[in-house]
Amino acid sequence: MNKIYDKIFKYGLQIIVIIFCVFPFYYAVMTSLEGSAAVFVPNFFPTEINPKNYIYLLFEHNFPNTILNSLFVAVVTVSISITISYFAAWSLSRVSFKGRSMFLFVILAISMFPQIAVLTGMYQLFLNFKEFYFNIFDLRVKGITSLLWLCFTYTMFNIPFTVWVLTTFMKGVPKEIEEAAIVDGASSFLILRKIFLPIMTPAIFTTAIMAMIAVWNEFLFALTFTATNSDRTITVGIALINGTIEYEVPWGSIMAASVIVTVPLVIITLLLQGRIMSGLTAGSIKG
């Protein structure tokens, strides 16, 4: 008898955790699928399936544009930071030199830095950048100034994280693999390309996904450095979906927007579950 109770107890605990973690998201999905009348009747299961909220988002509020902006910033930022970090991670994990721990410690310290500490300086730099940029380029490309600037600031805030995680992953690669190549006289660049790249591909991919999620979710800089409808990223876009009148908050559309930006993340996370877990752990302690 005791064994059965124990089993039920364990299942019960697991179900509580699952409901706790998933329910808010489930509820958002449900709300987003309901028409305007049904949204305002609280219930646990959808009473109707109505794509109205999604259609509204596609044609109004510039929503598709904000998704493209976020994708652009995420892809540019992550490609640059991963490339730079990959080489740095090799230096920090495979070669011993004076000041290596110090360097790693500084990287860790910067990754915990409050963004607001640099915001005023960043903003001044941004105004200078804009002036400089406007002098060179014509009106047509001015629209992406803010997005380029976001790429720059995000790269900075991503690099400490990507360096740290990749360094941890690279430390796990056995020495022997590299030694044979060193004996053969291969250059470090060649070793990194031919030997490490195939082994590190899954780790690089995981790190890239995590960095991408961080960029996708960023709010403070996005709010500060984007000013017009055309250059907003998704976080600011959602924050600004509001009804015309105070008490007419379009909850259905807000939930639909939330679902659209979240579903890809949830799918990726579920597919890469194990990898992301080890990536998160590597980001903070030895994996």
Added chain:
Amino acid sequence: MKSVSQIRKRTALIFLIPVTLVLLSSALYPLISTLYLSLTDAELENFLNPNYVGFINYIENYEGMWYGVLADSLFWNSVRNTLVFSIFSVSLEVILGISFALIMLIENKLKWFVRAAVLIPWAIPTIVSARMFEWMLQDQFGIFNYMLIGMGILEQGKAWTTDPQTSMIVIIIIDAWKTSPFVAILVYAGLKALPNEVLEAGKVDGTNGITQFYYIIFPLILPAIAVAIVFRGLDALRVFDLIYLINAGSKDIMSMTVYARREMFEYSHFGFGAAASTMLTLIIGVIAVIFIQRTRLHKLDEME
């Protein structure tokens, strides 16, 4: 001819140049210019060439009255709010995180689902979690009030997010929902790294299991918990988006970052805002140093 290791060392240093340049240009430079701006009268009009004014943004006595960040009760209020938020949310996250980690260890058919579910809140953007909870807690149509009324606990829906008495609690709960998975994953990794016999000992059911956990497993996963506290603590101290999104206008729950940003971008007091953010950096820096000293995180690299 140079030895292989010398060549490698040189290459390693060359590979570190881009990272160093990025960090110098994008972290150190804005940090120093923020520090400098905090000593100027920078406003919107003269933002690109402000005048040096000394420490008056921090504190100034003018005709017997005190001015400046340090004399602003709203600033100290935001410091207090930030500390309250950090202490309560991190404590809650550690408790939930450890519980989740232990539940993640249960081996049965639901194992995969538990591990998958735990990652979902982590992947969801803060803005989305804020909006989801706001909607669930909405006073007229929210499911939470609906349930409470159904159970007879409330007679009328309550505006949980806008009521100053409950909005801080709501914010702490949303933060805990979003980030206890992170703590859980760290603790889970710590638990997985333990030898099997230790875990088996902890699996003994009943009250005995709890004492065993407390005396045997807990001390062993303490390093993982410490790391989680450091990371979450430093993250909580710079909280911005949740508080800004849930109740931007309220002075009652304003955090330090919200205060500093408001001075800069709503009132265009860039000098004053820079002073506030410098104070914030100092406060977080002091707390970080104490934390890191205590947990010996700076020895991480040697702990191989």
